[in-house]
Structures are given as structure tokens and as C-alpha cells.
Amino acid sequence: MAELVFFSGTMDCGKSTLALQMDYNHSARGRGGILFSRNDRAGNSMISSRLGLKTRAVEVRDSTDFWDEVSGRLGTGERVDYLICDEAQFYSEEQVEQLARIVDEMGIDVFAFGIATDFRTRLFPGSRRLIELADRIEVLQVRALCWCGRRATHNARTVDGVMVVTGDQVVVGDVDKRSAEPGPEALFAPEEAGALPVVGYETLCRRHYMRRMGAQQAARTAGMGEDPDICAVDVPRR
Ligand SMILES: Nc1ncnc2c1ncn2[C@@H]1O[C@H](COP(=O)(O)OP(=O)(O)O)[C@@H](O)[C@H]1O
Numbered sequence: 001m002a003e004l005v006f007f008s009g010t011m012d013c014g015k016s017t018l019a020l021q022m023d024y025n026h027s028a029r030g031r032g033g034i035l036f037s038r039n040d041r042a043g044n045s046m047i048s049s050r051l052g053l054k055t056r057a058v059e060v061r062d063s064t065d066f067w068d069e070v071s072g073r074l075g076t077g078e079r080v081d082y083l084i085c086d087e088a089q090f091y092s093e094e095q096v097e098q099l100a101r102i103v104d105e106m107g108i109d110v111f112a113f114g115i116a117t118d119f120r121t122r123l124f125p126g127s128r129r130l131i132e133l134a135d136r137i138e139v140l141q142v143r144a145l146c147w148c149g150r151r152a153t154h155n156a157r158t159v160d161g162v163m164v165v166t167g168d169q170v171v172v173g174d175v176d177k178r179s180a181e182p183g184p185e186a187l188f189a190p191e192e193a194g195a196l197p198v199v200g201y202e203t204l205c206r207r208h209y210m211r212r213m214g215a216q217q218a219a220r221t222a223g224m225g226e227d228p229d230i231c232a233v234d235v236p237r238r
């Protein structure tokens with residue numbers, strides 16, 4: 001029985017790696033698949049994993065109709081047993097509905113991969129529809145970590161290493177390695193150095209997301225002799 005499965009997790013937890021592994025395993029057994037992605041960090045028309053693997057994929061656009069795409073290929077005699085759909089958070093609700101219809105009416109497995117929530121902790125429309133329609137939701141086993149060592153559950157956006165909570169929902173980018181390893185330059189305002197602001201992402205546990213405490217703020221707080229893991233607000237304890 002064909003399935004619509006949504007593999008989800010924070011940024012940098014191995015979703016694209018798993019997408020490429022699943023394609024490898026299924027195609028090794030003679031199954032025919034089509035790979036799709038949208039706005040991959042490494043560029044259009046590909047799925048890339050931070051482990052170094054990269055594979056060509058069909059770029060999903062606003063105009064993409066999955067039903068037409070798959071029926072067209074079946075019409076030319078191409079074998080299609082499964083679809084790999086990476087960066088599925090960027091798909092529209094209608095496109096997710098087309099994927100569900102492909103599962104139910106064509107008997108084709110759809111494996112979708114994506115983050116559920118944005119940098120404001122709000123669901124992406126495509127992810128919301130996947131959560132609503134999927135046969136199964138699988139949360140990846142590999143855990144991205146917060147700077148404090150807890151499991152990361154949230155994707156924070158940073159500008160020059162400093163967490164922000166306003167801005168456009170979609171800004172393609174990578175986890176900001178600088179924010180995890182703040183050098184002395186990170187402590188200066190970027191405009192002083194004349195550099196363009198650098199937008200990045202950082203995975204955080206809920207506690208540090210809620211406190212707006214990214215790795216760079218934590219390093220600053222620790223540099224001032226304070227414990228970054230202690231809440232500044234006086235919370236009554238039982
Ligand atoms: N140099 C490395 N050595 C080992 N594992 C790595 C390395 N670089 C990245 N990874 C692994 O790859 C994961 C990110 O994989 P990726 O598929 O790019 O994530 P996602 O698609 O979820 O953003 C990291 O969580 C880490 O486990």
C-alpha cells in the first residue's frame with residue numbers, strides 16, 4: 001500500500017541525507033523514482049546533504065503540478081514507484097494535496113522531507129498540510145543540538161549571529177557556524193566593520209529559543225560573568 005510519509009526535524013538533522021539514502025535503497029532494488037526539491041541551499045535543481053552528497057532533482061516552482069508531472073512521465077512509459085520531495089516546507093498546500101492524490105490514485109509512495117516550523121516557531125503552510133494529510137510523520141532520530149547540549153527543537157534565525165524574530169518567512173540559508181564559535185569579530189557591530197549583515201540559522205532547545213539566547217548571546221553573557229543558562233527573570237520555584 002502506497003504511503004505519504006513526512007520526515008521532519010530541525011535544520012541540520014539529516015533530512016536530505018536520509019532522502020538521498022532512501023532514493024539509493026529504492027533504486028538499488030529496481031524501483032523508479034523522481035527526486036524533487038525547492039530552494040536547496042546548494043542551488044536549484046538538486047538535493048544536497050551536508051555530508052557531501054549531491055544529486056540532481058526537479059526544481060519545484062509555484063507553477064509545478066505534481067499530478068501533471070507524474071502522469072506525463074507515466075505516459076511516456078517511465079517507471080515511477082516513488083517520489084522523493086525535499087525542502088517540502090516550501091511547497092504550497094495545493095502541491096501537497098496533489099502529492100496525497102498521487103499516493104491514493106496512482107499507488108506511488110511519496111517520501112517528503114522538511115522542517116515543520118519557521119524561525120518564529122510557526123508552521124510553514126506546506127508542512128502544515130503534510131502534517132494534516134500524511135499517513136505517517138517520522139521525526140528523525142539524529143538530533144541537532146542546542147549550544148547547551150539539549151536536543152534542539154527550534155530553528156532560530158540569526159543576523160550576524162544575533163537571533164531575530166521578525167522578517168520574511170522564507171530566506172534560504174545555512175546553519176551559521178560562526179554563531180556556534182563566536183570569534184572576537186562577532187562581538188563588534190557589523191556596520192562598524194562595513195560588512196553586509198550575514199543571515200544564518202541556529203538550532204536551539206525551546207528554553208533558549210524562548211529566552212532569545214543563541215550561542216553568541218550565551219558567550220557574551222558568560223563573558224560578563226553571568227550564567228547564560230540561568231533565566232534573568234525571577235521565576236518562582238516550588
Ligand atoms: N563532517 C561531518 N561528519 C559527520 N557528519 C556530518 C558532517 N557534516 C554534517 N554531518 C551530519 O549531517 C547532518 C546534516 O545533514 P543534512 O542532510 O544536510 O541535514 P538537513 O537536510 O536535515 O538540514 C548533521 O546533523 C550531521 O549529523
Ligand SMILES: Cc1cn([C@H]2C[C@H](O)[C@@H](COP(=O)(O)O)O2)c(=O)[nH]c1=O
Nearest residue numbers: 011012115118119155169170171172173
Ligand atoms: C527556519 C527557516 C529556514 N528557512 C530555510 C533555510 C534553509 O534554506 C531551509 C532549511 O533547510 P535544511 O535542509 O532543513 O537545513 O529553510 C527559511 O526559509 N525560513 C525559516 O524560518
